[in-house]
Amino acid sequence: MTILSPIRKVFQGTATRQQMFSLFDRHAQRPSRWEDGASALYAGEWFEVTEAAHDYMFEILPPLWIHGSMFAIREFLTGSLTSVFFALGIDGVDRRFHGYCDLSDRGSTEAMRLAILERECRPVRTMTRDECLEHIWSSTTEAYRGYADDRWPQPVRGQRTVVLCGEPRRAFHKLLSDLTDDEISAKLPVQLRHLPAPLVA
Known part of the structure; x- marks a missing residue:
């Protein structure tokens, strides 16, 4: 983990x-x-x-x-x-x-x-990638989140997973840390999908 x-x-x-x-x-x-x-x-x-x-x-x-x-x-x-x-x-x-x-x-x-x-106190509402992932984990019900078990490769066992919907109508588990930007956007509530990322100096 x-x-x-x-x-x-x-x-x-x-x-x-x-x-x-x-x-x-x-x-x-x-x-x-x-x-x-x-x-x-x-x-x-x-x-x-x-x-x-x-x-x-x-x-x-x-x-x-x-x-x-x-x-x-x-x-x-x-x-x-x-x-x-x-x-x-x-x-x-x-x-x-x-x-x-x-x-x-x-x-x-x-x-x-x-x-x-x-x-x-940031002047503009922003979310980092990590904050997006943590919010997704926090707001996903336990039935749709979990941890990589012995069916996963040894190096990632114990890492957090979430359920995604694939095509056609197929649900699958994916490591939380591996979500793409599009998958993150789809998992976030509508009001959080288009917040700007903070500027990195």
Whole structure:
């Protein structure tokens, strides 16, 4: 399985409460679920939530800690990894976010906060290829996503797959990382299909 650890946005738009709970464990189908802690898989993931969802999570259990406009959930996902919720003012609008931070790294919450601010303060709405792929994974139901098993070549086993529709009326699995630009466009919601890619210096 490909191990992910950079800070990254995994869902475009504001997640509903139902979507939030689904995104909390979007790697639940991984083959090694009961064999590893998967801290590196979840660490760095973040997405926007509603104010109501943010407040619900604040009230459901006493927070582990509160630092200014952020708080950490008392229950750890795995090891020292837990949910941290952020209330941030961006372009004059109060917004709420959830991120997975490894609290063994004292700088992880501040790094997450700064990464969210940097990403959301872009003057033009953009999506990188990686953000497109993460959104596709996050928004695809479990019946249409999975992991490469022993039917796949050894080097790619454990990598994420999604179901595509072929011709005529034939569904097939393809590695998420191998989707073409046209396949990505077809899998994205209409409102996200034509966002410009960010300029790379």
